[in-house]
Amino acid sequence: MSGPVLRMLGARFNIEPSFFSSSINWIPSRFQEEIQRDVGDHITLTLTFIKSMSQAVFEDHMTTSGSSIAFGSQKIDTQAPLVLSSNHKVLTIDLLSIHLIRNLKGSTIISYHPTLSLPTTTAEYLHERIRFAGQSVYWQSMFQRSPDPTLVLLCFIWHAMYGWDEALESLHQHILSLEYQVISASAVPLTQELHQIRAHLLHYSSLLDVFVEAVTFTRDKPAPFMTPANFDDRLLDENRRLLERECMTLLSEIGRLKSSLSQQGLLLQNAMNLVVFTSTVTDSRFMKEMAAATARDSAAMRQIAFLTTIFLPASFVAAVFGMNVVEISGESLSTVATYLAVAIPLTVITVWIVMAFQIDGIFVGEVPFWKRLFWPIKLLSDSFRRNQTSPYTEASEYNIPMESIDLESGR
16 A cells, blocks of 8 residues: 555554554554544554465466575575475465554454565455455354454454464474484585574564463453443452453464464474584594594604615715715815715704704793703703702602601611
8 A cells, every 4th residue: 555545544543653654564563542432543553474485386486576585595584484395385474463443333454465576465355364264153153152352362363373373283293204314314505594584583483472372461451441330240250250261262373472482493403403413423433534544644754764764874875975075075075074074064953943842841941942052051050950969858848747757778
């Protein structure tokens, strides 16, 4: 509906703009207004619920409306439809927006239906469902015993309840299918889908909490004209009993749905744990294979090192005879003494610097590098100090009682 149509409708029935704003923006709301004692009031109820539908019907609707949804998207969006590939179902969000004008002279129900591309409940379908419910023996008996229009509002709420029930049943079957896939096929790629369903479960839990608040609000806001001034006490007691019974039944059913949702959360957590366990077992198998490959490589390296050791003397002799010195090659200008004079100091300096980087047991705490270069002096001084230390000094240093030292045995 366009803006002018909404304004005319609001002016005709004296509807607050908040009803349309909450309905257009899919904001759960519930409020009572225009309360007139013994005459009537206005009551608004807006809530979102989940319903299940065939994936083929959903795709046909999206194609007809010119919209598209990325079914294989890795983005976790709790507002987007949840596709259940195992049973070819789609869980999509729907809106129930009702404005009930309760009046002693005649009541009016106005339902708002969004115009989004999602396949939400149409006005024709909802009218048909309510008409069929009114034709049932159960609801006919209540309507005949009570003139309270709140009972008609409960019919609309039951429509959302049936949608929830079918949706959670489809979701339960899909979670069982995923758990079987994890057990049978060790399907680690299912992790993303499991986390996506987990996010939707958390969102569904919050929607059920809003559902409870909506039913409680309906129960606690009786029609203002249902008073002794208009009806006798027997009818008022019967109406109160019927309203309490239906609301308690709805709350009981919502509690059952929440228990089912908790159970599905446990099943989903079990499937996620199976994925983690399967991944751990697979990683352990790979690590075992890598360890075996490392052992084989280590054996090969030992063989290479063994062969190198065998040919080391021959290589050393070849290197010696290949030296360009006077003692071996008469035409050279260098001697073995020159070679030793250069090689030995370089070797000592290299060992000194490497030890300064590597040695940690001599110095305590963080020590600058220039102090580490004095490690030979520190090592000799510590060795000399240990040789000069007596058993009595060691005992006092380590807080050992003197009488516990046996000098003869050296203990």
